[in-house]
Amino acid sequence: MATESSNGASIVTLKDVTKTFYRGKEPIHVLAGLDLDVPSGSFEALMGPSGSGKSTLLNLIAGLDRPTSGEVTVAGANLSRMSDGQLAKWRSQTIGFVFQSFNLIPVLTAAQNVELPLLLTDLGGADRKSRVATALRVVGLEDRMDHYPRQLSGGQEQRVAIARAIVNDPKIIVADEPTGDLDRKSADDVLTLMDKLNKELGKTIFMVTHDPAAAEKASVQRKLDKGALQ
Amino acid sequence: MNSATYARRNLSRRKGRTILTVIATAVAVLIFCAIRTVDVNFMAAVDDAMADRIATRHKVSITMQLPKRYIDDVRGIPGVTKATWGNWFDAKDPKERIPFFQGLAVDHESWFDVYDDMVVDPAQLAEWKTTPSGVIIGDKLAELFQVKPGDKLTISSGIYPGDWEFKVIGIYMPSRRTVDRNSVILRWDFLNNDPRAELVKDQIGWILTRIGGNSSSAEMSRAIDKLFDERDDQTVTMSERAFNLSFMGAFAAVLTAFDLVSIVILLIMTLILANTLAMSVRERTNEYGVLRAIGFPPKSIFGFIVGESLLLATLGGLLGCVLTYVLINLMLGPWLESGPMATMFPYFRTPPRVMALAMGLALALGLLAGLLPARRAAKLKVTDALRRVD
Ligand SMILES: Nc1ncnc2c1ncn2[C@@H]1O[C@H](COP(=O)(O)OP(=O)(O)OP(=O)(O)O)[C@@H](O)[C@H]1O
Numbered sequence: 155m156a157t158e159s160s161n162g163a164s165i166v167t168l169k170d171v172t173k174t175f176y177r178g179k180e181p182i183h184v185l186a187g188l189d190l191d192v193p194s195g196s197f198e199a200l201m202g203p204s205g206s207g208k209s210t211l212l213n214l215i216a217g218l219d220r221p222t223s224g225e226v227t228v229a230g231a232n233l234s235r236m237s238d239g240q241l242a243k244w245r246s247q248t249i250g251f252v253f254q255s256f257n258l259i260p261v262l263t264a265a266q267n268v269e270l271p272l273l274l275t276d277l278g279g280a281d282r283k284s285r286v287a288t289a290l291r292v293v294g295l296e297d298r299m300d301h302y303p304r305q306l307s308g309g310q311e312q313r314v315a316i317a318r319a320i321v322n323d324p325k326i327i328v329a330d331e332p333t334g335d336l337d338r339k340s341a342d343d344v345l346t347l348m349d350k351l352n353k354e355l356g357k358t359i360f361m362v363t364h365d366p367a368a369a370e371k372a373s374v375q376r377k378l379d380k381g382a383l384q
Numbered sequence: 385m386n387s388a389t390y391a392r393r394n395l396s397r398r399k400g401r402t403i404l405t406v407i408a409t410a411v412a413v414l415i416f417c418a419i420r421t422v423d424v425n426f427m428a429a430v431d432d433a434m435a436d437r438i439a440t441r442h443k444v445s446i447t448m449q450l451p452k453r454y455i456d457d458v459r460g461i462p463g464v465t466k467a468t469w470g471n472w473f474d475a476k477d478p479k480e481r482i483p484f485f486q487g488l489a490v491d492h493e494s495w496f497d498v499y500d501d502m503v504v505d506p507a508q509l510a511e512w513k514t515t516p517s518g519v520i521i522g523d524k525l526a527e528l529f530q531v532k533p534g535d536k537l538t539i540s541s542g543i544y545p546g547d548w549e550f551k552v553i554g555i556y557m558p559s560r561r562t563v564d565r566n567s568v569i570l571r572w573d574f575l576n577n578d579p580r581a582e583l584v585k586d587q588i589g590w591i592l593t594r595i596g597g598n599s600s601s602a603e604m605s606r607a608i609d610k611l612f613d614e615r616d617d618q619t620v621t622m623s624e625r626a627f628n629l630s631f632m633g634a635f636a637a638v639l640t641a642f643d644l645v646s647i648v649i650l651l652i653m654t655l656i657l658a659n660t661l662a663m664s665v666r667e668r669t670n671e672y673g674v675l676r677a678i679g680f681p682p683k684s685i686f687g688f689i690v691g692e693s694l695l696l697a698t699l700g701g702l703l704g705c706v707l708t709y710v711l712i713n714l715m716l717g718p719w720l721e722s723g724p725m726a727t728m729f730p731y732f733r734t735p736p737r738v739m740a741l742a743m744g745l746a747l748a749l750g751l752l753a754g755l756l757p758a759r760r761a762a763k764l765k766v767t768d769a770l771r772r773v774d
């Protein structure tokens with residue numbers, strides 16, 4: 155896997171971004187004129203009360219959703235102008251996802267779960283296998299390749315999910331409360347792993363969390379309140 | 385691993401539900417095959433009718449009789465090679481052991497010339513021609529009555545009172561599988577000379593005619609009917625196939641009802657499949673969100689779901705075909721063919737083409753059942769799918 159170091163250039167830039175949802179006819183202004191710069195190679199934590207729009211912001215950065223207005227530029231691509239199809243392809247190459255509830259596919263083994271994103275590439279079986287093995291080695295679970303999610307602990311499941319997030323060698327990893335469902339010890343393991351991905355592999359990490367101890371691990375802490383960054 | 389792995393493994397998630405759905409599909413396929421089998425084998429008798437045999441009956445109704453001298457008129461028409469006649473005897477077993485079989489009173493001189501697909505030993509035929517109280521019976525019926533040539537056979541009739549004593553002279557064998565093997569063939573002159581048949585003396589039920597190779601059955605039918613057009617009793621002549629069909633008029637309605645039932649069953653099968661798919665898809669909404677986030681396009685999600693539906697339908701269809709083969713071709717068929725229903729179904733097996741049709745329909749309907757849930761799942765916004773926590 156390629157290694158990059160923090161070079162200070164922005165990898166994520168949001169300019170005057172607004173996001174408005176509609177509940178029936180009633181508009182909910184979740185983000186209102188938000189600006190954000192995330193330097194390449196940084197590890198950022200985003201905190202804030204429930205309903206403040208953390209997941210909404212994360213979804214915009216990850217190209218899962220488009221802003222109501224404003225510009226979102228991530229890894230050189232202007233996401234506001236991309237079609238759904240273009241976004242999907244872009245995501246598969248640029249973003250690694252880690253979710254709160256692990257979200258592994260229960261009927262696939264750890265290795266098969268990690269292999270999933272590679273099915274979207276042209277890589278042959280042998281290449282996929284070695285990539286999967288590497289990713290599982292990074293998270294320290296190469297001996298659990300053939301285990302199903304139900305045979306793993308919560309912490310192990312989340313580490314498999316992290317292996318899945320890095321197997322495509324994405325530039326950015328987004329994590330929405332990755333430790334929310336874990337006990338302290340497992341949470342610490344996951345956070346140590348994230349730190350290693352950031353420091354050793356140069357991944358830019360953008361993590362939403364409620365947990366102050368988790369936020370501590372990040373190099374930058376941001377706070378979102380009432381649709382604006384503090 | 386490939387994408388099919390995922391569709392296949394998904395079937396093992398809710399094993400109970402998968403098994404029930406597969407069984408429901410299999411039962412639908414089985415019922416469909418059973419109904420088609422009744423249809424196909426029934427129509428086979430009709431379709432197997434000899435092309436060069438035409439039948440003439442009273443214009444008003446099959447139950448009305450024709451004067452016997454009509455047969456000589458028919459024999460005089462150019463193009464007619466042979467002609468014979470028969471009367472309905474409505475034979476019954478006086479001990480009521482055998483519920484249904486055919487009794488026909490026929491012209492002993494010409495019947496088996498016209499019906500050369502009922503094969504009788506020449507010596508037995510010759511003996512029958514000199515024995516007025518003799519009968520020739522089908523091989524299956526002989527088995528049911530446990531009689532052999534030389535034995536006495538007592539039969540009653542739904543039309544003529546009392547018991548009728550016959551002597552079994554011979555056994556006829558079918559040369560085609562749709563020939564009824566449960567008929568008792570008695571001599572018309574024997575019936576005609578009996579005082580109990582006084583009312584229909586010198587009258588015949590219907591005329592059967594063999595026509596020469598190059599005359600068309602439609603033309604010959606018209607020629608016969610034209611001959612009797614000015615007489616007291618007018619006739620209707622048609623091909624044996626049409627004649628068989630008119631005999632089965634009532635049953636044809638039953639078949640139509642059966643066909644409707646089989647359509648309803650297939651619809652129910654589709655609904656069961658669609659419901660199973662819809663439940664699974666709803667449970668996995670979040671997972672589809674994850675796959676979409678990773679970069680799988682909507683058409684992949686669509687493919688996973690349709691693939692799963694086709695897989696379910698294939699399993700159900702295959703199991704259904706196996707059940708059909710075992711239950712119909714190995715068990716019910718042989719039983720029907722040798723039992724009391726053999727007159728209706730001298731041959732009762734599900735042909736491979738019916739199973740292939742059932743399999744094809746199961747797949748097509750499986751595809752249909754998967755389309756709606758697949759479309760719905762594929763159209764979901766990624767963020768909405770991810771927010772769904774069921
Ligand atoms: N698709 C949507 N449709 C309507 N409203 C939405 C939608 N997505 C989010 N919202 C609303 O936007 C607001 C912000 O939601 P968001 O999920 O971003 O909050 P959050 O900060 O991640 O909260 P939490 O800490 O509870 O996860 C909430 O009021 C939510 O109800």
Ligand SMILES: [Mg+2]
Pocket residue numbers: 208209210330
């Ligand atoms: Mg959230």
